[in-house]
Amino acid sequence: MLSKQDIDDRILVQEHFAQEHLPSQMGSAEIEEYKEKIRRLLVEKDACLVAHYYTDDLIQQLADETGGCVADSLEMARFGSRHPASTLIVAGVRFMGETAKILNPEKRILMPTLEATCSLDIGCPADEFAAFCDQYPDHEVVVYANTSAAVKARADWVVTSSIALKVVEHLVDQGKKIIWAPDKHLGEYVRKETGADMILWDGSCIVHEEFKAKGILDLKQVYPDAAVLVHPESPDAVVQIADAVGSTSQLIKAAHDLPNETFIVATDRGIFYKMQQAAPGKRFLEAPTGGSGATCRSCAHCPWMAMNGLDNILAALENGTDEILVDDDLRERALKPLQRMLDFSAD
């Protein structure tokens, strides 16, 4: 049964789509006009565009063309910190903008829309999470980057999917027991791979949770030579049939490195843009989900990532709207586990 929050989120997303201003609905002249204005304003406002792999191709293209970056959330954080621009436009979802602000309090962090959130973030309210952690005071608290600043502030470590295994292996070596939040599928994957003693929060990603092992196996009948690439936010049955499991960056690398010509990809289809660049000439197929019927909330594309468009990037640059602000005390507490991850990844 859907919670009220789920229903509110759906309504929000549907209303947004109903506004009919997504970039794919623009003609090529209009797209070029938007891109030109954004390019000019990025220079005028000393700004840089930092985009996630799941955003629209046009946004990824623009970030590449203007000296910004297209990356996973770990690399977005690193890039934003290194870049000298005084303003970062973070095209992604809200926790990515918050992460940028926590790491760069002196910078102005704008987002195309503050409404772009994440089911993992929504599904892990800070007060409930704190009460959960309080039950296990001898556990190390490891949270995924897809969480609010307040949840990060309660953690010992923040991790992204590209570094989760290494951090947990490190903690296992130290004999630590772990609380993991919020993605239960990624947590289960990490637990199996590392043998860690882990207690999992019950959250999930609405995009990855809908991939179906049976649908993938059926598709493999049609494309027997295809390799299956899976993000570990997917259910265990899907992870089990993967040829490669990994973060977005790791899956792009696998698309390049594996000899297969065809890939069935169980992650957001926004990643195809970079996969095609990394492995030109290869074919990428969306892994089947629940279908376009009533049970499919995402159909392999995150509805919140889809809220990012050229129009609201331009509006953010023109008007300085949708700025991310994080209270100083909260920022300092959330910085510790984030910085720990960045220091660990640099070693």
Ligand code: SF4
């Ligand atoms: S794809 Fe899933 S994990 Fe990523 S932002 Fe969307 S809901 Fe969150």
